[in-house]
Structures are given as C-alpha cells and as structure tokens.
Amino acid sequence: xKKMVLIAQKDIAIQLKDRKAFLLLLLMPFLLxxxxxxxxxxxxxxESLPATVIGVYMEEDPLAREFVENYLQQxxxxxTVKVAATDVELKDWVNQDEVDVGIIxxxxxxxxxxxxxxxxxxxxxxxxxxxxxxxxxxxQTAWTMSNSTEKIMTNLAVAASxxxxxxxxxxxxxxxxxxxKEVVERKGQYVEVASIGEREVSSMQYYAAAMAAMFxxxxxxxxxxxxxxxQHSATLDRLRMTPTRVxxxxxxxxxxTWGLAFGQFIVFMAATHxxxxxxxxxxAVQTLFIGLVYSFAVSGLAILIAAFSANEKxxxxxGGIMVQVLALLGGSMLPLSAFPEVMRKVALVLPNxxxxxxxxxxxxxxxxxxxGAAALVLLAIxxxxxxxxxxxxxxSALSGGK
Amino acid sequence: MLTMTNVxxxxxxxxxxxxxxxxxxxxxxxGLLGPNGAGKSTTISMICxxxxxxxxxxxxxxxxxxxxxxxxxxxxxxxxxxxxxxxxLSALDNLVFWGKMYGLxxxxxxxxxxxxxxxxxxxxxxxDRIETFSGGMKRRINIxxxxxxxxxxxxxxxxxxxxxxxxxxxxxxTVKRLNEQGMTIIYTSHYMEEVEFLCKRIAIMDHGQVIAxxxxxxxxxxxxxxxxxxxxxxxxxxxxxxxxxxxxxxxKVMIPEASEIHLYIKQDxxxxxxxxxxxxxxxxxxxxxxxxxxxxxxxxxxxxxxSLRD
Numbered sequence: 001x002k003k004m005v006l007i008a009q010k011d012i013a014i015q016l017k018d019r020k021a022f023l024l025l026l027l028m029p030f031l032l033x034x035x036x037x038x039x040x041x042x043x044x045x046x047e048s049l050p051a052t053v054i055g056v057y058m059e060e061d062p063l064a065r066e067f068v069e070n071y072l073q074q075x076x077x078x079x080t081v082k083v084a085a086t087d088v089e090l091k092d093w094v095n096q097d098e099v100d101v102g103i104i105x106x107x108x109x110x111x112x113x114x115x116x117x118x119x120x121x122x123x124x125x126x127x128x129x130x131x132x133x134x135x136x137x138x139x140q141t142a143w144t145m146s147n148s149t150e151k152i153m154t155n156l157a158v159a160a161s162x163x164x165x166x167x168x169x170x171x172x173x174x175x176x177x178x179x180x181k182e183v184v185e186r187k188g189q190y191v192e193v194a195s196i197g198e199r200e201v202s203s204m205q206y207y208a209a210a211m212a213a214m215f216x217x218x219x220x221x222x223x224x225x226x227x228x229x230x231q232h233s234a235t236l237d238r239l240r241m242t243p244t245r246v247x248x249x250x251x252x253x254x255x256x257t258w259g260l261a262f263g264q265f266i267v268f269m270a271a272t273h274x275x276x277x278x279x280x281x282x283x284a285v286q287t288l289f290i291g292l293v294y295s296f297a298v299s300g301l302a303i304l305i306a307a308f309s310a311n312e313k314x315x316x317x318x319g320g321i322m323v324q325v326l327a328l329l330g331g332s333m334l335p336l337s338a339f340p341e342v343m344r345k346v347a348l349v350l351p352n353x354x355x356x357x358x359x360x361x362x363x364x365x366x367x368x369x370x371x372g373a374a375a376l377v378l379l380a381i382x383x384x385x386x387x388x389x390x391x392x393x394x395x396s397a398l399s400g401g402k
Numbered sequence: 403m404l405t406m407t408n409v410x411x412x413x414x415x416x417x418x419x420x421x422x423x424x425x426x427x428x429x430x431x432x433g434l435l436g437p438n439g440a441g442k443s444t445t446i447s448m449i450c451x452x453x454x455x456x457x458x459x460x461x462x463x464x465x466x467x468x469x470x471x472x473x474x475x476x477x478x479x480x481x482x483x484x485x486x487x488x489x490x491l492s493a494l495d496n497l498v499f500w501g502k503m504y505g506l507x508x509x510x511x512x513x514x515x516x517x518x519x520x521x522x523x524x525x526x527x528x529x530d531r532i533e534t535f536s537g538g539m540k541r542r543i544n545i546x547x548x549x550x551x552x553x554x555x556x557x558x559x560x561x562x563x564x565x566x567x568x569x570x571x572x573x574x575x576t577v578k579r580l581n582e583q584g585m586t587i588i589y590t591s592h593y594m595e596e597v598e599f600l601c602k603r604i605a606i607m608d609h610g611q612v613i614a615x616x617x618x619x620x621x622x623x624x625x626x627x628x629x630x631x632x633x634x635x636x637x638x639x640x641x642x643x644x645x646x647x648x649x650x651x652x653x654k655v656m657i658p659e660a661s662e663i664h665l666y667i668k669q670d671x672x673x674x675x676x677x678x679x680x681x682x683x684x685x686x687x688x689x690x691x692x693x694x695x696x697x698x699x700x701x702x703x704x705x706x707x708x709s710l711r712d
Contacts, residue, residue, distance in 0.1 A: 003502075003503060006499065006502050006503065010488070010491070010499050013491065013495070014488055014490050014491060017490045017491075018490065233484065233485070233486060233487075233488075233489075234482050234483075234484035234485070234486035235486045235487065235488065237452060237482060237486065238480070238482060238486035238500070238547070239503065240451075240452055241450045241451070241452060241475060241478070241480045241482075242475060242500070242503040242504055243471075243472040243473075243475040243476050243504065243505065244503060245472075
C-alpha cells in the first residue's frame, strides 16, 4: 500500500510539472464553461424573447396617459419604457438604437380620431409587432369598456326618467369606471412562466457540470498514456525489478490517476464557483462525493485504455476519440433533452452522463438516496474496468511481453 | 552468488534460451558477451525476475528466483540499457523515489541518494531535472539508481552506450571500485575493452546458448589463427601471396586493401624474419609489418561469425 502511494505521489508530481497538461485539464474546461455558459444563456434559460425598450411620445390625451403610466410602466420584466419630450427626440432615439421601438400617441387617440404611430428601424420588426399588439390590445379593451359604459348609462338614464328610486345612475357609473380601471391595471397577471423541477439550472451551472464530466475523462487518456510511457522509457521494467508486486504498481498508477482527477475536479469546482459564480448546489459534500466516485470510474478507464492500446500514440488517439464521443453522447456538448429517446437510453451506460446528471441533480437539491444509483453505477464501471484491464495486461505479459 | 542450471525460455514456438548453465562467484566481475539476439537480455530479465523461465533454475545467493522473487530483488541492482528515469523530476527526486521503492525510509532514502550522487560525481546537479542532463550524466544517474539499496549483485546491461569518453571512464572507474569493495558485477557490453578492463571471467552467448566461458587468456588460447600479421606493402604481388599461404603456421591470408595483406597465424609462431626475407626475394617493398595479438574481438568473431557490434 505504501508503495502504491509512492507511485501515485510520483505521478502527481510529474503531472504538476507538465504545463501542457495543466492547460488541458484545468484552463480549457474553465474557459469552455465560461464561453458556453454565456453563449447559451438565452437558449437554456427561456430568454429567447429579448427585453424590449419602448420609447413613447404622447400628446395631451387621458387614455394615452393611462396607457403609458398605468399599463406600460407596470412591473413587466420584458419591457422598459422611456418617455420622450418631443416626437423628434423619439425619432432620434429610434434611429440611434437607444430604443427598440417608438410609439407616438397623438392628441385625441383615446377618442379614436387619430391613430398611434409605431416607429422601428429595419431588423426590429418583431419588437414593432409586439408593441403594436400591446397597444392595440390596450386600446380595444379601453374602447370596448368605454362603449359598454356609454350604452349602459344611456339605458339607465332612460330608466331613471321613470323615477324608479332603486335606479341610481351616478353610483352605477362609478362602479363601472372602477371595474374598467381594475381590468386595465391587472394586465400581465393572468399568465405566469413556470419552470419544471424544484429549481432551474442555469446555463453556466449546466456547462460547469458538463465540462467537469468531459474533462475528467481526459484523465483516463492521460493515465493510460502514462502506463505506456513507463513501459516505453523502461521505468515500468525498473519498477518491476524492485521488490514490488505488479498489482501494487498498477494500483499506484490507478491511485495517481484517481488523485489527479479528483484534484482537478476540486480545483475546477472552486474556480467556477469563485470566478464564474457557479452554484454547485447546497451540498458541497454531495458534489465532492460524486466527483470522487466519478474520478474512480475514470481511473478505471485509464487501466482499460492502457490494456487495450498497443502504445502511447494509440492510447492518445483512441482515447481522444473516446472522450469526444462520450462527451457528445453523455450530454457534455448539448443537453440530453435535445436528443432523441434512443440517444438518451445510450447515455445510461456512459459514466460521464451519470456524473453530469448527478451534478445537475445536486444543483437542483437532490437527496442522498437519489444519488445512490449513480454512485453505484460509477463504482461498478471503475471496478469492472480495473478487473478487465489488469486481467488483459497479465495475459499479454505472460504471452510473450517482456 | 549466481547459479544458473540448465535454464530454458521459450516465447511461443521460439526457444530463445536453450539450457544455460553458469556460475558467478561472490565478489566476481563477470562479463556476458553476445551479439544482438543472442539471448543476453532475456537471460538478464530472468535473473531479475522480470521474465519467468520455463525450465531449470536460477539461484541468487542460494535463493531460487522463481520461489523467492521479492527477497532476491532486494539483493539485486539492475542498470538497464535504457535510461529508466523520470525526465521531468530532478536527479535527487528520482534517486529518492527509487530508494523508497527498494524499501528505504524517508530520511534514509534522501541521505543515501546524496551518497549515490557523490559516488557518480553529480552532487552539484542533484536538484536539476534529468531532462537537462547530457547523455553521460543520465547514464551515471541510471547507474546510481541501481546502487541505492546497496545490492550484493549488480547487473549492468550495456551501461555505457552512446556516451562521451570522460563519462565512460568515470563509469568504469566507479564499477571497478564497487567490485573492489566486494560487489558482484555482471556486465554486458559491446565494448571489448570495457569487459577486458573490468571482468576476470567472461561468457560468450550465441543463439541462446553459452558457447564459451573462462578468463580472457583462457579463451584466447583456444583460438586457431588468433594472432594476425598485418603487412603494409607497396604492391600486392600474387606470387608473393601464394608463397605466404604456403608458410608453415599460416591459417589464412586476406587482402583487405591494395597495399595490405593480413595473415592469420597460429599463436606462438614467430615468422617475421621469414616473411621479410621472402619479400626481399620476391622484390616486394615491405613498408611495415605489425603483429596483432588475439583479443576478445577476434575470439568473438571466430566463435560467433559476427562482430560484437553487429
């Protein structure tokens, strides 16, 4: 056991002196998380409708004032309203792209005598259409209410002329006006956007987990190559010439890869948390636990890669391809939700997919019990890889390898 | 110290070691010679426990390699032909690591690593990375890594390949000193002068077998036509060459160049005077005549049909 630790320490010391490996294993996933997290923020967080800035110029008109002050300027997250002093100022804002769209509400707009004008430059058609529908909707509601009130009041006035004391036109008029005001001001409260699940995972969170799952896989390639390097440089033979069991040498190589992978995960987790503000969930212990068992699986794969590749170059090439394919199928490049059902089933056998799902579950507030299956699968993948890989190496050593 | 009894090794259908029997005494410096493919490396790998043998037995200090591999590995230090070191680690870190792999504890390993650096003459470079070293310096650390646990038997497989004369001299002196201190050495090399300098006894291997064992002198005595007379003439005349061939004691005549004649002669034959007078009679201008005594190179060539560096 002591010699296993010695070999692992030596491997870690060698790796820490390798700047190229440092760039690949730490800087790359960090940068990719930052780039993908920012780039896909809108797509992943339901912000495909951009926030619209509306510029308004209104002449003296009670309905226009109601529209701007009580309707547009209420707490709508997708809308920002700027009121211009003159129509010229508004046109300047539109031309200089200070607002997405402009509305001119002329005098007597409320009396349906003059139409409102929507101003937008080319490329802002969707914002213009959105604003037009918003304005039309308000105006039609207001006019409908106004016309209804007028009709009701006319009929009431006729009824009052028969001197029925139960009919009080003044009171009815006041109630109708209040009702109309309430309807107008409650705009936007009927429909709410809701996310499924306990908590929504942001794009930055998702890609931090995805990049961790992907880049930890590179340790399998590095670990596999490291065994070939030892073989190529005769240090493996020299290790075997020392009074050390072959199993312990292999165990030391495994332990070194495990330590490096887990170390990489801890550094990556800390860096993304402190520099990119990634929230890895409420339980850091859960995240570290999954990181640890995933690193175990990855280290097992390193033994498997070493056992089934002829040399360092093959391990590098085949391992590199394996990482890319696993990353793609396991959801590290695109979320699995974008994949067809068959592909999602394929992902169930991939260690990186289990790790990624576990990380995002923890971000969503997973329980320990819900992580059990993932932990068992990852441990099983690691153990199976070690058994198969070391058996294969033993066979190849006995059948003529020196 | 080392006894090999009828050791055989087969890789698939090919028998690469065909029943080797050898004995190397305690404190002895023993040379193992053989052309590439003779089975030297496999033999060394079997002694070190890297490759299991199929038949026979190898004993180191009375212990069987197949039954007590770990005890034996503690007694053996191996200097592999390749530089088996970690290039990005310092010389000291490398030595400390290998020392610990042989069971030395922390402080002891460091102290011993410093001693070894002293032995191989590289104390001042201890903290430098191996990758910054010259070939000769790497070879010296490669040897040092095998000395950390004070082995009783040091096996050196071509330890001076591709290095400068100064480093080679340093290495040979170090090995000689270690042997004088009582360490048993098994040394393989393509350089005959190294083997002759270090080893009192040698074994010549070819095609997986030991074809001769003994001291250099003993082996050279077995040579037929071991000595050579090298004649430098102005012109090689066929009549003169024919007469040389008929001389008593001449085994073979060769003409490697237009002005050179090589005579392979039996040892203890003095025929210089006869040749000089024959040249005068045949009007051959003899510019120089030189005797080259039988050496390991000649012996090796004669026994294996190949030069040692082939």
